[in-house]
Amino acid sequence: MSNPDTQSQQHTQSSLSSPAIGAREWSIIDAETWDKIRTQTKTSTGEPAATEPSPSAPDTARSSSNPHGLSHAPVPGSALTKTQDTEADPDHGLVTARFRHVVTDGGHIVITGRANDSYQACEDEPVRIPGAVQSFGCLIVLREEIDGKLAVHVASENSEVILGYSPKCLCALPNFCDILDEDQTENLLDHLDFVRDDGYDPSVDGPEVFLLSVKLPSGKPRRFWCAAHLSPADSKLVICEFKLEEDQINPLSVSGLITPVTPTDTLGVEPTPEQLEHSTVNMSQPLRVLQNARRRRGEAAAMEVFSILSQIQDQLGRAKSLDSLLNTATGLVKELTGFHRVLIYQFDTDWNETVVAELVDPKASVELYKGLCFPASDIPKQARDLYRINKVRLLYDRDQVTSRLVCRTLEDLQTPVDMTHSYLRAMSPIHLKYLANMGVRASMSISISGFNELWGLISCHTYGTHGMRVSFLV
Numbered sequence: 120m121s122n123p124d125t126q127s128q129q130h131t132q133s134s135l136s137s138p139a140i141g142a143r144e145w146s147i148i149d150a151e152t153w154d155k156i157r158t159q160t161k162t163s164t165g166e167p168a169a170t171e172p173s174p175s176a177p178d179t180a181r182s183s184s185n186p187h188g189l190s191h192a193p194v195p196g197s198a199l200t201k202t203q204d205t206e207a208d209p210d211h212g213l214v215t216a217r218f219r220h221v222v223t224d225g226g227h228i229v230i231t232g233r234a235n236d237s238y239q240a241c242e243d244e245p246v247r248i249p250g251a252v253q254s255f256g257c258l259i260v261l262r263e264e265i266d267g268k269l270a271v272h273v274a275s276e277n278s279e280v281i282l283g284y285s286p287k288c289l290c291a292l293p294n295f296c297d298i299l300d301e302d303q304t305e306n307l308l309d310h311l312d313f314v315r316d317d318g319y320d321p322s323v324d325g326p327e328v329f330l331l332s333v334k335l336p337s338g339k340p341r342r343f344w345c346a347a348h349l350s351p352a353d354s355k356l357v358i359c360e361f362k363l364e365e366d367q368i369n370p371l372s373v374s375g376l377i378t379p380v381t382p383t384d385t386l387g388v389e390p391t392p393e394q395l396e397h398s399t400v401n402m403s404q405p406l407r408v409l410q411n412a413r414r415r416r417g418e419a420a421a422m423e424v425f426s427i428l429s430q431i432q433d434q435l436g437r438a439k440s441l442d443s444l445l446n447t448a449t450g451l452v453k454e455l456t457g458f459h460r461v462l463i464y465q466f467d468t469d470w471n472e473t474v475v476a477e478l479v480d481p482k483a484s485v486e487l488y489k490g491l492c493f494p495a496s497d498i499p500k501q502a503r504d505l506y507r508i509n510k511v512r513l514l515y516d517r518d519q520v521t522s523r524l525v526c527r528t529l530e531d532l533q534t535p536v537d538m539t540h541s542y543l544r545a546m547s548p549i550h551l552k553y554l555a556n557m558g559v560r561a562s563m564s565i566s567i568s569g570f571n572e573l574w575g576l577i578s579c580h581t582y583g584t585h586g587m588r589v590s591f592l593v
Contacts, residue, residue, distance in 0.1 A: 246501055248535035251521040252543040253514070255369035255588065256362040257281035258524070260536060261295055262355055268294035272356070272531045275543075277522035281361055282343075283335040286525035300340075303332050307345075311357055314348050321348040321540040322508045330364065344590060352537040360543050362590070369515065371457075371588055378459070379583040383484040383558040390487045398477045398487045402443070403450030406430050427455075445476035448577070456563060456589050458579035459483035463567070465575040470495035470503065472575070483582045484558070497553075498576075506566040507573050508539055514546050514562045516586030517554050521545040561587040 252258045252275045259282075260273035270293075274286035282289070284298065296304040306329070313319060314327050326346035333341055342364040350356035363369075390398075406427055431451055438444035449461040460483070463476040477489040498506075506512070526532045538544040554562060557580070565577040581587040 246505055246547060247537055247539045247544075249521075249538065249545040249547075250535060251275075251523045251545040252277075252360075252538075252541070253545055254280075254519055254522045255366070255515045255586070256360055256543045257522065258358065258360050258536075258541065258543055259289060259295070260350065260531075261357045261359060263357075269296060269357075270527075271295055272527045273536055274525050275522040276525050281363065282333055283341060290525075290527045298334050300332065300334065307331060310345075310347055314357065315354075325510065326358075326360070326540055326542065331361075333361075346542055348540045350537055351539050352534050358536065358538075358541060360541060369519075369586065369588075371590065378480070378483050382482060383582045384486055385556070385558050386486045388486070390485075394487055394489070395481070398479050398489050399481050401450040401453070401478060402446040403434055403448075403454065406451070406454055442476075446478075449476050449478040452565070452577055452579065453478050456579055458561070458563065458581050458587065460488075460580040460582075462488055462578045462580070463575060464493075464578060466573060470498070470500075472498065475575070484580075503573055505539065506564070506576065507568065509541075510566045510568075511542070512544075512564045513542060513588055514551075514554070515588045516561055517546075517551045517559070519586060558582055560585065563589065 254275075254277050257275045257278045257280075258273075259271050259275070259278065261269045262272050264270050271289040274289045276286060278289060279285040284292075289295070292298065296307065299307060310327050310329050314321075319327075326348040328344060328346045331343050331345040333343060335341055343361045344364055346360045346362075348358055350358050407430065434447055434451065435444060438447055445463050449463060452458075453461045460479040461477070462474050464472040465475045466472055472493045472495075474488045474491050474493075477487065479487065524536055554560075559580045560583055561581040563579040565579075566573060567575045567577060
């Protein structure tokens, strides 16, 4: 028998299709506005009308903060903003590049692109402010008002599918806690007090992850893993990311459908038996409590994490050499995550990367990367800087359509949402193309640091036609 909650999610998903053919999967923009977007021309340059970005790449958003009020405000009475070049402040020598956006009938702002999106390489992209999230979860930004109420100022456009409330409904709430029961309100406020504490540092501890139950418009509760932290750009704002506790639409993995029918092979190089053994034999020992943890749910599963961490520490502590330590680590990460391949990169003094350890499922890929070197440009400086702060980066499905951020007012648009610590941050379209060239469907990266410096990365890959991820808790 199908889950009625799942049916509700699927019905909502299908009913939110964009009115414009070839446009995005999620949309709160009416057909008339979409027509204006598709026929809009750049009058200042005489360029042809811009087309809708490819659904396979996230809508990234390039912008700088604007302390002097420089903006491209919408034409009064128009649903569209003007598309203009960057604007300079002659008094201060500042240049600002604004988001391209549309204004809905309800007065909310939807980011549709950049005022200047001519970048060609990863190092040109502001990876911390993509203006969109991965659609397996949703993001909202809360601001505590003078009366203590939590007002929603930003919401991802897929919020109705995940939370049960559209961005318009969320922004209209006098208080976000209005859709929570009393005990869940106390639960949320307790965790928000924790992230506001001076001793809390998301760069060290990561976002605060907890279970939260939200009342749907029908009155039925829906449970989520919520990851909360203060905005790096404005400590008065709280960024909350929501992922369904039990998600049938975007599951952790699709049982029996993850491993591709034919192993991926983009290199076309035949490995030696010795190379094959080094990259396919697991050196770690099975984690005894892991299967038990996977059978449990909620807080019960969370408690098992401490036992798992203890077993991981024991195995790593028994390693007699760096090579043994790295090979054990690849096995443990592969067992924890279920990804087809786990690589460990080490950076040299010029930030080139060498694969120093690898464990791969030969049924999923016959390519071996151990010993290969990659140029520093593959992981540009701003991405390395982000890895120093946010230790984990997750991509659920490279082909999943991203969900743009909807801002309550133009004022909320002035400072882009800084997703430095966010789990749902949309990936660079250039990086997505890079992964597609490797045949990778889903990925996860974990930074390795030592003595306050980035030593290397653990990189996980999955192949095939379905996405894969780990929970917020993991």
